[in-house]
Amino acid sequence: MSTITSRSIRPVEEKPAATPRAGAPLTLRLLTGFTLLMVLAAAYMAFVYAPTEITMGAVQRIFYFHVGSAWAGALAFLVTAGAGIIYLISRNIAWDRVGHSAVEVGLALLTMTLLSGPVWAQYAWGKAWTWDPKLTSAAVMWLAYAAYLMLRQGLEDPSRRARFSSVYGIIAFASVIMTYFGVRFIAATIHPTVIGPSAGTAETDMGMTTAMVHAMLFSFLTFTFVFATAFWHRLRLANLTDFVNQRKTEALYE
Amino acid sequence: MFEWLTPPGVPDSVSHMLLGYAFIFGTGIAYAASLVFRRRSQLRDLVVLEEINKDN
Numbered sequence: 001m002s003t004i005t006s007r008s009i010r011p012v013e014e015k016p017a018a019t020p021r022a023g024a025p026l027t028l029r030l031l032t033g034f035t036l037l038m039v040l041a042a043a044y045m046a047f048v049y050a051p052t053e054i055t056m057g058a059v060q061r062i063f064y065f066h067v068g069s070a071w072a073g074a075l076a077f078l079v080t081a082g083a084g085i086i087y088l089i090s091r092n093i094a095w096d097r098v099g100h101s102a103v104e105v106g107l108a109l110l111t112m113t114l115l116s117g118p119v120w121a122q123y124a125w126g127k128a129w130t131w132d133p134k135l136t137s138a139a140v141m142w143l144a145y146a147a148y149l150m151l152r153q154g155l156e157d158p159s160r161r162a163r164f165s166s167v168y169g170i171i172a173f174a175s176v177i178m179t180y181f182g183v184r185f186i187a188a189t190i191h192p193t194v195i196g197p198s199a200g201t202a203e204t205d206m207g208m209t210t211a212m213v214h215a216m217l218f219s220f221l222t223f224t225f226v227f228a229t230a231f232w233h234r235l236r237l238a239n240l241t242d243f244v245n246q247r248k249t250e251a252l253y254e
Numbered sequence: 255m256f257e258w259l260t261p262p263g264v265p266d267s268v269s270h271m272l273l274g275y276a277f278i279f280g281t282g283i284a285y286a287a288s289l290v291f292r293r294r295s296q297l298r299d300l301v302v303l304e305e306i307n308k309d310n
Binding site: 056058061065066069105108111112115116119122226230233236237240241243244247251 | 265266267270273274282285293296299300
């Protein structure tokens with residue numbers, strides 16, 4: 001009778017992933033519909049409800065979705081770091097799927113931020129990109145999480161991949177802290193600081209009207225829902241992918 | 255700079271705004287589509303695997 005119980009040689013997937021359903025659950029379908037309505041409402045707030053900014057004109061309206069997507073991206077990476085910590089404690093592979101899904105959604109959201117920012121900057125600053133500390137730090141953050149996905153591609157063994165990804169996801173969160181909090185206190189930046197103080201040269205008083213603040217806060221809320229919805233869909237895909245891979249492995253050994 | 259995106263007479267500020275939002279919505283739609291296509295691909299694989307299991 002075998003007495004070997006070491007965690008390191010136990011199969012990683014102790015419980016097979018639940019049989020996936022082809023259709024999304026009703027809650028997810030309702031959430032998806034509600035999120036789409038929120039996006040439409042946020043677009044109305046950004047394009048119609050908020051007044052046109054005096055100096056920059058219409059291009060300033062990029063601001064609302066630019067900061068909303070940046071916030072939701074940071075939230076996604078926070079979920080990854082949290083899932084990484086929980087995985088390392090519990091060794092439950094489901095938390096690896098949570099971390100992986102959050103990174104992918106976070107990267108999509110951060111891509112929105114990094115694409116819309118330079119278009120706005122081209123008009124406001126006269127050039128799309130400067131090697132400003134805030135912008136550079138945001139680019140490093142994007143690259144750090146793109147590297148997370150590449151790292152996973154290079155690791156075959158699921159438990160090794162989960163362990164490495166968890167540790168990497170926790171370490172990579174330093175780039176989020178640096179971008180959103182660190183830069184404003186240690187370096188001079190021309191990028192405005194929307195929330196909180198700045199010890200550098202960043203513009204902190206953006207002179208927003210009440211309607212602008214409403215549109216910004218609504219955008220934050222909307223992108224929180226966008227993240228939650230996309231994350232749930234991505235997590236279902238991760239569960240399905242693992243289930244199919246398990247079945248493929250079983251079919252190979254039958 | 256992006257005035258070629260919009261009809262003549264539309265301010266440069268507006269064409270920049272439209273391009274910015276095109277990137278935002280474009281990224282969102284592309285990502286949502288990728289989720290749909292990848293899920294369909296996995297479900298197709300699952301159907302094939304079940305057929306193989308039946309044959310065995």
